[in-house]
Amino acid sequence: MVLSFCDKVILAPMVRVGTLPMRLLALDYGADIVYCEELVDIKMLQCKRIVNDVLQTVDYIAPTERVIFQTCEREKDRVVFQMGTADPERALAVAKLIENDVAAIDINMGCPKEYSTKGGMGAALLSSPEKIEKVEETVNLVKIIERTGVAAIAVHGRKKAERQQHPVHCDFIKAVSEAVSVPVIANGGSQELIREFQDIEAFRSVTAASSVMVARAAMWNPSIFRREGSLPQEDVMRNYIRYAVMYNNHYTNTKYCLCQMIRDQLESPLGRKLHATQSTLDICEVFEMTSFYESCQLSQERKKVSLNVSIQETQITDNDNEENHDTVQMPVKFERKDYLPQVTPKMFLLEWCRKEKFPQPVYYTVQRSLDKFFRSVVTVNEKKYCSTLWDKSKKLAEQAAAIVCLRTLGLPEGKVGEEESDLIRKRKRGIQDESVDMTDSQGVEQIKKRLHSNENFDDSNI
Known part of the structure; x- marks a missing residue:
């Protein structure tokens, strides 16, 4: 544990409670320090650190795209990262990964839940159940921990086999507080002792601790930290x-x-x-x-x-050294509702290339690692066109690139309200010619085959 705060009221939401919104709310109401929920070292080592410019946060994102840990500038000097670990090398690697985004790191050595102990974490780090059966042995264990160089020790005043409904052992916490020189943080008083702000100081006093960690009482009402009273x-x-x-x-x-x-x-x-x-x-x-x-x-x-x-994205082609000043760009997005149902900009562009006897358009698409959005460049008659905006799918990005090309060339793109073009009239005739009884399964299959055999087919039109 690396924690250097003394004489502070500490909030430590457990289980799934220590997410950023709850921590910020606790700070609003007067908590000095906030904890994240316990996060396992292996899961954290799989994460990528991303600066989220939209939310103004730092996000640690798993390969599944799930945000595992999120923090922000406001809590940077006040958030404690609680880690579940059974391996010193992994713990050190996680500490190095997050050290610049948190105020302190807490190694969880007290959780008795099966998901922790099965992995050798939490209470399993105490090496044997007997360690916490007697106060004397607990004090000896804490002295060993103190010699490792930790800055503080949090003590949850219950035995491994005890749960929330059992009384907290204030005398155990007091014995530890009096036996070591580092600050001791008292925890476990939510169920029976802490009901309002004044109770926090009373719990600290009876345990002779330096500070108090509040979990469930803060989860039930974070405004317990208000000196003026709960809201x-x-x-x-x-x-x-x-x-x-x-x-x-x-x-x-x-x-x-x-x-x-x-x-x-x-x-x-x-x-x-x-x-x-x-x-x-x-x-x-x-x-x-x-x-x-x-x-x-x-x-x-x-x-x-x-x-x-x-965002400056100079790399949008296969050649790392190729400058994009020859690419025509404009801020364009393809909004399906703004276009006629029979056609898309890509179809207009393909039809025009055929009419002019140019090679068909070639699309090259890149994905941005920041948010997994896409941007596409279309090459038509040896010239490149793309939108400066990024889209959530490859198909939308390609349509946007086609729109840029069509607008640059002054060609119709199929927007609602445009003058009816030859392509639209052709599509309407084709739909009328291919009309079938949609209750007839054979007719439906015929339509599917015609669509998929058409090189101009784009399933975003369906």
């Missing part, structure tokens, strides 16, 4: 939802945290509505925050567009 439950929930929306927190985690706050009222009308939600938007509707959700989504989309325009 009404629904006010706290709405404040939490704001952060959850602002930082794109996964709705399942948001829902879980809200259910923990409302825990004894899950059968109330509000609780039932919350239980039925299936998305962040649903949650916002329950709390009459739809307009806030929509404004955040709009703001984020605008940031994405702005970043797409400003």
